[in-house]
Amino acid sequence: MRSKFDEQLALLNQYMIEMGTLCETIIADANQALLENDEGLARKTMAADAEIDRKEREIESHCLRLLLQQQPVARDLRQISSALKMITDMERIGDQAADISEIITFGSIHEEDMVRPIDEMAKATMKMVIESIDAYVNQDAELAHKIIAYDDVVDELFNEMKRVLVERIATQCCDANAALDLLMIAKYFERIGDHATNIAEWVLFSITGSREGDD
């Protein structure tokens, strides 16, 4: 038996959960800063991205050490190689949440500019990120499939955002700067949804050995 190796794989899962939680928190904080027009929280959120970058490097070196020392095959190799791919998408999620926060610090968006779909997009992407890590740790293919399908919800919310903003600009009922910044933010949330989808696809690979749509 390889108890030391099993411990190291359990530690990898632990790290992945920690990084997933950091991603969930940074999305939640960016959303809260937006909803409450809280520039201070936005600046704090931008700084939190560095923590996600550190976690990525920690997991990366843990995985490389496991590849070197244990020469893993089969499900062990899939677990480690998937983790290496997933953290790249998680790191991008951190970047995009930081980008959202940066836009908030520009100060163009005020409470009266806020629109419903943004909050829903933030919550939907948080759900996707956290569930994809759950699916990874519990090797739950069914959940991974659900997450991939859920990206359509995020895409639809983004389209709704665009419709709302076009209407507002057309009727001149809001500041055009605010509308454009909101559109950028919505796009970042939509990209976060795409990264969460990538993560779920790598979860499927770690379970089944093939990626969604490989056939």
Added chain:
Amino acid sequence: MDKDKLTINQLNLHYGDFHALKDISMHIPEKKVTAFIGPSGCGKSSFLKSLNRMNDLVETAKITGEVLLDGEDIYGKMDVNLLRKRVGMVFQKPNPFPMSIYDNIAYGPRTHGIRNKAKLDDIVEQALRNAAIWEETKDRLKRNALGLSGGQQQRLCIARAMAVEPEVLLMDEPTSSLDPISTAKIEDLVLELSSKYTIVIVTHNMQQAVRTSDLTAFFLLGEVIEMATTDQLFSMPKDQRTEDYITGRFG
């Protein structure tokens, strides 16, 4: 589809009361490297030896089933000497004859009736070149082969096996007694030779199977549990016992 070089149908091997190989059926494709893996005593070496009738030398061994070489049963009317010319073998420990490098290689061709000096010279050089040991030995062909290093001796044995122009090369843990550099040379050689020969290699080194083979068969307690392309077997094994063995969680 690759052409089968060896086709094994329901092979059973008994050593006295011990049932060493149980109902093994397998296709070994031509000009590919097939690796056998499995824990010690699982029957992989016994199976390898059944492929050129080395078990004939074991008094208590009893074999049933078929081993077809290009469709012809090797346990039928085939001449054993001719079989072993066509199906050569390299063993775990290098076992050069206590004679010169040249005579080691020329031994096989001479027993098959080749006497012409120029022809033998040519065979010796070609075999040593094929085994990637010509440069190291060309200036000392008349020296005793036992003076070579372990890795060189093993490549000499591969050259010796190839001097009779076999079609299949059976290798029983050919690098288990060698250092990493010699091991890498033999592995490169296996990959090189696979364009001309059908190679079957038994190995305890799983990474070696991954590096060198096209197909891998996993043996356990005298049975073949799973056989698949090496990529498939080491990334997505179908049987839990294979998964447990290759990931080191066996037993």
